[in-house]
Amino acid sequence: MLDENGNQLGIMSLSEARSYAFDHGVDLVLIAPQATPPVCRAMDYGKYRYECDKKEKDAKKRQSTVEVKEVQLSCRIDTHDFDTKVNHAIRFLGNGNKVRVCLKFKGREMAHQSLGHEILEKFAVACQESGSVDKKPVLEGRQMTMFISPLKQQNK
Secondary structure: OEOOOOOEOOOOOHHHHHHHHHHHOOEEEEEEOOOOOOEEEEEOHHHHHHHHHHHHHHHHHHOOOOOEEEEEEEOOOOHHHHHHHHHHHHHHHHOOOEEEEEEEOOHHHHHHHHHHHHHHHHHHHHOOOOEEEEEEEEEEOOEEEEEEEEOOOOOO
16 A cells, blocks of 8 residues: 555555545555555545546647648650659658559559559658558559658657
8 A cells, every 4th residue: 555645554454544544635546456466555535536547638639630632644644744643742741641643544544554554653652751662552443552651740
């Protein structure tokens, strides 16, 4: 058992611990029920709940959500358009978001799937300084998709 200041009082029976908490005007809180013997602490329960809630809120604030941004390409994309799409993807990766690269096949372009693979590989090489390929190019219906995740930043 622990007292209000965190000092150890030793192993006690339940009735002794309850009487100690009652005498000092505090609550008996079970801290670690899985330990043998279970660890209890004499403290103000309202203050304990407040501290726990405060820690949870701080943890939620620090938690970052990763969004998936999408960049769409086509088989007949020109070099300047391709560079613009690469710059968009690099900006998304720099913000810590994942990027889903979609290459859509229209009409008879389905016969030239190797061309789509080449474009996506070229896109991955262009983005390799900012991100790494999370999922290789996969054909799903009439579109080929690839996922790129941001690299870990050392100076954060």
